[in-house]
Amino acid sequence: MNYPWPFYETANKYANLILEPGSLYGKLLDAHNAGQAGYRNFFVDPNWHNFAPPRGTRIQASPKTVIRSAAGIFYGRDENVPVARRPTNNPPYFILSTYTSTRSIPYRSLARFPRECPRSGEREKPGRKLLSEALAHTYVQQWNFNVQRELPAGLVAQIAYVGSSSHDLLSG
DSSP: OOOOOOOOOTTOOOEEEOOSSSTTTTOEEEGGGTGGGTOOTTSSOOOTTOOOOOEEEEEEEETTEEEEEEEEEEEOOSTTSOGGGSGGGSTTTOOOBOOOOOSSSOSSOGGGHHHHSOOTTSSBOOOOOOOOTTOOOOEEEEEEEEEEEEOGGGOEEEEEEEEEEEESOOOO
16 A cells, blocks of 8 residues: 655646745745745645555354455545646746637737747736645545345345545545
């Protein structure tokens, strides 16, 4: 079983808006400088307590009856954070530019595309995406219980209960 590490960009080409109290509050911190500012390069504190191997048991109640049960806690990462809300979509690594046009008069043509793109600062609309350092760690509890009984003619009857409960889910 592997520890669920937070996602990160391998070349550190992203930045995060810091909203934790302190001298960096409201500033965009680049992943290259995160370590010097006391942050990890993925901007989320890992939770080292997220280790819970699943458990299960089987009891042979009689030669034709078996009782089984299992339970486990399964931790998630920040996979529920949509791609559009990740720190990789922050300046200077991502700039959203809008080109207004009509069907009959295009603002830009592909033939002139790279040459006529707005230069830095002209039409940029930088968004600010953030991951909280204290991002909640999503987890799911799952459990089951079943009884199987061998019947005549090679048939098996089974009665079972399966349940799950999700916690600290991220919302859109």
